[in-house]
Amino acid sequence: MLLLFILIPLLTAMLLLFVKNNKMANNIAVLTTIVTLGLAIFVAYKGAVDYNQPWILILNTRFLLHADGLAKILILLTGISFPAIIIATTQNQPKQKNIFLSLLLFTQSGLMGVFLAGDALLFYFFWELALIPVYFLSSIWGGEKRVAVTFKFFIYTFLGSLLMLVGIILLYIHTSEQNFLISTLMHASLTPVQQATAFVLFFLAFAIKMPLFPFHTWQPDAYEQSPTAVTMVLSAVMVKMGLYGVIRWLLPLFPLAAKTNALFIVSLSIVGVLYASFIAIRQDDIKRLIAYSSIAHIGLMNAALFTQNQIGLQGVLIQLFSHGINVLGLWIVADIIEQQTGIRSMKQMGGLAKAQPTLAILLVGFALANIALPLTNAFVGEFLIFNSLFQFNIWAAAFAGVSVVLSAIYTLNMIQKVAYGELSTPMQAMNTPNKNAQIVLIILLVIVFVTGVFPQPLFNLTADSLQQIIIK
Amino acid sequence: MNAIIVSALLGVIMMFSSWCVKGERTQKTIALIGLFVLIVANLAQMNGWYVVNYDTKSMLTFSRFGLYANTLFFGLTFIYIWINGEEISKIGNHAADFYALFFFMLCGVSVLTSFDNLLMLFIGIEILSIPLYILTGSDKKSLFSNEAAIKYFLMGSFSTGILLLGITLIYGATGSFHLTIPQAGVKYEQFMTSAGLILIFAAMNFKVSAAPFHFWTPDVYDGAPTVFTSFMATIAKAAGFIAFITIFQTQYKALGYSWGLILPFVIISTLLVGNVTAVFQRSVKRMLAYSSIAQAGFMLFALYGTSTLANEGILLYMVVYSLASIGVFAVLIKMKENSIEAFHGLGKSHPLLAFLTTVFLCSLAGIPITGGFFAKYYMINSILLAGAGLWLVIVAMVFATISVYYYFKVIQAMYFVEGHPAIMELDKTYTYKLSVIAILLLILGVFPSLLFNYLYF
Numbered sequence: 031m032l033l034l035f036i037l038i039p040l041l042t043a044m045l046l047l048f049v050k051n052n053k054m055a056n057n058i059a060v061l062t063t064i065v066t067l068g069l070a071i072f073v074a075y076k077g078a079v080d081y082n083q084p085w086i087l088i089l090n091t092r093f094l095l096h097a098d099g100l101a102k103i104l105i106l107l108t109g110i111s112f113p114a115i116i117i118a119t120t121q122n123q124p125k126q127k128n129i130f131l132s133l134l135l136f137t138q139s140g141l142m143g144v145f146l147a148g149d150a151l152l153f154y155f156f157w158e159l160a161l162i163p164v165y166f167l168s169s170i171w172g173g174e175k176r177v178a179v180t181f182k183f184f185i186y187t188f189l190g191s192l193l194m195l196v197g198i199i200l201l202y203i204h205t206s207e208q209n210f211l212i213s214t215l216m217h218a219s220l221t222p223v224q225q226a227t228a229f230v231l232f233f234l235a236f237a238i239k240m241p242l243f244p245f246h247t248w249q250p251d252a253y254e255q256s257p258t259a260v261t262m263v264l265s266a267v268m269v270k271m272g273l274y275g276v277i278r279w280l281l282p283l284f285p286l287a288a289k290t291n292a293l294f295i296v297s298l299s300i301v302g303v304l305y306a307s308f309i310a311i312r313q314d315d316i317k318r319l320i321a322y323s324s325i326a327h328i329g330l331m332n333a334a335l336f337t338q339n340q341i342g343l344q345g346v347l348i349q350l351f352s353h354g355i356n357v358l359g360l361w362i363v364a365d366i367i368e369q370q371t372g373i374r375s376m377k378q379m380g381g382l383a384k385a386q387p388t389l390a391i392l393l394v395g396f397a398l399a400n401i402a403l404p405l406t407n408a409f410v411g412e413f414l415i416f417n418s419l420f421q422f423n424i425w426a427a428a429f430a431g432v433s434v435v436l437s438a439i440y441t442l443n444m445i446q447k448v449a450y451g452e453l454s455t456p457m458q459a460m461n462t463p464n465k466n467a468q469i470v471l472i473i474l475l476v477i478v479f480v481t482g483v484f485p486q487p488l489f490n491l492t493a494d495s496l497q498q499i500i501i502k
Numbered sequence: 503m504n505a506i507i508v509s510a511l512l513g514v515i516m517m518f519s520s521w522c523v524k525g526e527r528t529q530k531t532i533a534l535i536g537l538f539v540l541i542v543a544n545l546a547q548m549n550g551w552y553v554v555n556y557d558t559k560s561m562l563t564f565s566r567f568g569l570y571a572n573t574l575f576f577g578l579t580f581i582y583i584w585i586n587g588e589e590i591s592k593i594g595n596h597a598a599d600f601y602a603l604f605f606f607m608l609c610g611v612s613v614l615t616s617f618d619n620l621l622m623l624f625i626g627i628e629i630l631s632i633p634l635y636i637l638t639g640s641d642k643k644s645l646f647s648n649e650a651a652i653k654y655f656l657m658g659s660f661s662t663g664i665l666l667l668g669i670t671l672i673y674g675a676t677g678s679f680h681l682t683i684p685q686a687g688v689k690y691e692q693f694m695t696s697a698g699l700i701l702i703f704a705a706m707n708f709k710v711s712a713a714p715f716h717f718w719t720p721d722v723y724d725g726a727p728t729v730f731t732s733f734m735a736t737i738a739k740a741a742g743f744i745a746f747i748t749i750f751q752t753q754y755k756a757l758g759y760s761w762g763l764i765l766p767f768v769i770i771s772t773l774l775v776g777n778v779t780a781v782f783q784r785s786v787k788r789m790l791a792y793s794s795i796a797q798a799g800f801m802l803f804a805l806y807g808t809s810t811l812a813n814e815g816i817l818l819y820m821v822v823y824s825l826a827s828i829g830v831f832a833v834l835i836k837m838k839e840n841s842i843e844a845f846h847g848l849g850k851s852h853p854l855l856a857f858l859t860t861v862f863l864c865s866l867a868g869i870p871i872t873g874g875f876f877a878k879y880y881m882i883n884s885i886l887l888a889g890a891g892l893w894l895v896i897v898a899m900v901f902a903t904i905s906v907y908y909y910f911k912v913i914q915a916m917y918f919v920e921g922h923p924a925i926m927e928l929d930k931t932y933t934y935k936l937s938v939i940a941i942l943l944l945i946l947g948v949f950p951s952l953l954f955n956y957l958y959f
Binding site: 088200 | 814864869870871875876879882883886887895896899900902903906907910914917918949950951954
């Protein structure tokens with residue numbers, strides 16, 4: 031069952047390489063991603079048996095896929111994101127659509143593997159696999175500076191993951207059972223120095239991926255230069271890999287080191303949050319604004335994780351999902367505007383509400399969720415996150431609280447510039463966005479409000495993970 | 503034993519075959535059949551069947567590891583000749599001579615995988631090296647080739663001299679050439695043994711092109727005809743590593759000589775020189791020469807690790823690295839020039855070939871689902887298992903990242919730059935042959951243990 035999450039996208043991706051007809055390629059891709067989504071929903075509610083096979087006997091590593099609450103919520107997010115992205119960006123995909131979609135599906139396969147892997151070496155394997163198709167996607171179809179920017183991103187994350195590999199092996203050779211399962215690695219007998227080193231090695235990989243200040247420099251450029259569909263994958267799902275890594279591997283494996291360094295990392299995260307928020311205020315390019323706002327949100331989640339307190343963890347588990355949905359919605363709206371008018375500068379936008387009221391309403395909806403207003407999904411998560419920060423350190427909570435104000439400033443500022451004001455000439459020319467994109471946006475907005483008002487299913491989904499992580 | 507005798511005989515047969523058989527294709531076929539016979543003979547010995555069972559007075563011992571390494575070397579040579587046969591016959595007038603030299607080199611390789619005596623080491627190294635000097639200079643009309651050959655010959659002879667001096671000093675101190683003689687408990691003349699070991703160490707470093715004894719490598723690899731560079735950088739070098747490991751992993755380590763300092767120094771400088779210099783190369787051939795120095799740095803990890811895992815690792819590393827390099831060189835042979843500009847736009851005009859090159863380069867860079875990942879994995883694991891040098895591994899990882907930079911330069915040139923690749927006419931079968939290599943790399947990338955199944959049973 032769980033193997034299907036990897037196999038379906040993988041096999042479809044291979045099939046797509048031979049489908050030359052663009053329309054057919056698109057239909058196949060949409061269909062399989064929807065099937066994957068269906069599977070994800072099924073697994074989220076019914077659960078699934080672990081897939082457990084020996085993989086490389088000599089190293090005693092296993093091909094173990096395991097779906098607990100944390101994995102479920104992320105495969106659900108991945109499952110929702112991919113069909114949404116493919117449907118919403120149908121019109122601005124490049125000419126060789128089959129290869130483009132094929133690479134996207136390879137990415138999906140890798141991401142599913144990352145979230146489901148229960149074996150450290152397997153995790154590493156998928157972690158790298160998810161990256162490689164993105165490298166090609168962005169380098170081939172991105173903006174003007176694409177090659178250099180993507181290369182920076184690739185080298186940066188590659189270094190991080192190699193260091194993580196060293197960390198994994200360091201743990202592995204100090205275990206008694208000599209395998210890569212989390213439960214084994216957890217009992218590795220390391221000296222304090224070794225533990226600290228391994229902690230740093232893992233942490234760097236995740237911090238680069240998230241990205242955490244000061245390792246974030248690759249991100250705004252990469253988001254700006256990648257083709258929009260890839261940017262959506264990066265910001266909605268891929269950055270979650272870093273947070274996922276922290277929850278799944280870092281906190282359970284190094285509880286002591288995490289506790290010792292908590293204050294430092296929380297401070298770093300909050301500095302990053304404020305830094306990103308201030309930069310976001312100054313941005314005129316709507317894509318860069320969303321990118322920096324994303325850094326701020328991720329930083330906040332990371333801060334909550336290192337408070338190592340149950341409420342914060344619960345908040346992050348919800349917020350992982352919510353942030354993915356919100357940022358996806360914002361990207362799709364920004365993409366529709368850019369596709370139709372060709373502008374990204376918010377100064378030249380204005381009057382969207384007059385030209386395209388539906389789109390404007392949708393934008394406002396996602397923007398409110400971005401500020402984490404009550405009734406939206408992000409409120410639930412961020413409330414819990416602030417709660418945990420407050421318990422951890424009052425100053426941390428105070429500074430993080432400033433970021434909420436800042437996020438309101440830049441988001442509302444964006445709304446004001448884009449949706450209201452004088453109707454600008456480029457906006458006048460806008461047509462109604464195509465039906466499919468609208469439907470996707472509406473579904474996403476429904477998810478935003480439904481999970482905002484009634485978040486209990488998400489709590490239920492993640493309850494088991496919470497227990498495990500906290501107890502251990 | 504079988505391999506040594508059969509390969510020497512086959513060398514002689516190949517040498518005289520050009521008298522009776524004309525036609526380069528037939529010669530290639532004979533060479534391939536010969537290699538097949540050689541593999542069978544070697545496998546026969548693994549199963550206890552000897553052509554000649556001669557008492558070597560324990561100058562040679564045939565361990566399963568050594569014999570298996572032989573099989574791998576022969577298999578790699580088979581693939582090498584299968585792919586590059588046509589190209590070999592384009593150089594010079596007598597392809598059969600080159601094939602004969604290959605068989606002689608394989609004889610040297612077989613000695614190097616089984617020696618138990620420093621004299622046999624010396625003989626093995628010489629049997630391997632002298633044909634290499636000839637191959638380097640085989641393009642007689644090219645000045646570069648001539649220059650490379652004379653350079654290689656002079657420096658190679660010099661390093662052999664150093665090796666001999668080292669062996670002599672060891673003999674003086676211990677009274678024997680035998681590898682198992684130095685024992686931990688016995689007191690030997692301290693100065694002579696250490697000096698001898700350092701000299702042997704230096705000479706072996708020269709043979710595997712580890713820094714600071716690497717200076718010949720770029721010039722020789724660059725000057726030699728590309729087909730032969732491909733052999734030199736892969737099979738010949740890997741055989742040197744097997745010999746290197748055999749000398750230093752057992753009793754010599756017990757002499758108490760401090761490896762803690764000198765070997766990490768060599769490893770780091772090799773990685774540094776190889777990787778950093780490769781970044782600045784415009785010629786892909788020269789870049790590959792430096793990258794082969796860098797890869798040698800990684801293979802030295804096995805020497806530092808010294809465990810069963812390290813031995814498995816070196817086999818995997820050597821196979822994967824050789825396959826990938828043979829692949830990249832085979833693509834490079836078909837390019838009209840060696841500069842990186844020649845690759846511009848290859849992704850558009852030759853999608854399959856470009857994809858295969860990508861697989862080879864990813865494998866060299868050590869990216870998962872290609873064999874290169876597990877090769878690097880084994881190296882890191884063995885060194886961490888030895889309990890030494892976490893810092894060494896971290897530094898190595900930084901260099902591995904740098905290596906991604908220059909390998910991906912080629913990928914970028916193929917896919918992300920528009921242009922017309924300077925590539926010769928290709929027939930389809932050539933690309934298909936290369937895809938066999940790529941498939942092998944991908945299989946080893948997911949199931950590396952396939953390679954070891956035969957090592958133990």
